[in-house]
Amino acid sequence: MLRAASDAAPAGRALATQTRRVVPDRMPAAFASQERFLARRARAAQHGAVPGRAPIQPIDPVHPQPRHIARAIAVLEAGGLVSYPTDTYYAIGCDLFQKRAIEKMAMLKRRDPKKPFAFLCGDLGEVAKYAIVDNERFRLLRRLLPGPYTVILPATRVVPRTALTRQRAVGVRVPDAPVALALVHGLGRPLATTSAAVADEEPLVDARDIQDQLGHGLDLILDGGMKLNEASTVLDLSGPRPIVLRQGKGRVEGLLA
DSSP states (O other): OHHHHHHHHHHHHHHHHHHHHHHHHHHHHHHHHHHHHHHHHHHHHHTTOOTTSOOEEEOOSSSOOHHHHHHHHHHHHTTOOEEEEOSSSEEEEEETTOHHHHHHHHHHTTOOTTSOOEEEOSSHHHHHHHBOOOHHHHHHHHHHOSSSEEEEEEBOTTSOGGGOOTTSEEEEEOOSOHHHHHHHHHHTSOEEEEESOOTTSOOOOSHHHHHHHHGGGOSEEEEOOOOOOOOOEEEEOSSSSOEEEEOOSSOOTTTOO
């Protein structure tokens, strides 16, 4: 019995030695895995990633970084929705020629899908491709654009039906906003646009609020800093004389004479 006990003692010491060897080898691996997980969470938070919400990409509103614009263009080309800063407030945009993206944007805004969105053009030359612009209208537009105006004009045949009113007119913007213009130029076609706002509420002025309230339906948010809540001035140039439908940020005094 004594011999058996003495034999058991080395076995017990061997088992304890094995335990000491195995457990410490496993624990650092577990800790390392946890540290990697926490590091990924930290990086995600730093880049504006929130589960179930569109990521926030900070961008220079005056000199937008090409790589950030390229990222947004890829989203738009894939039929996604992007929120971006303009010369008025934050907007939501998608490719004008992608019907499903238009429907997705209408659903996010809880808006009648038959009600057309205005769209952004890169310059007056592009406006003339999608709207009928005679000499008199052209002279006025040269004084207004780029700027905080939405202009109602008769549409040309190249405009998709989703952007047409019953009177076959369109709402067009050429904003004085480098990020918005870079998106239009990069996409190579107009950007259907609407305010970054929950239905029947004021437009949101901060990227974090947009992520919180609309991020579930967006694919990317370009954060150009806090924006003032200033709507564009809406001018109807589809008739014989200009009509101010909404007075907003853009002044009209002395411009419509």
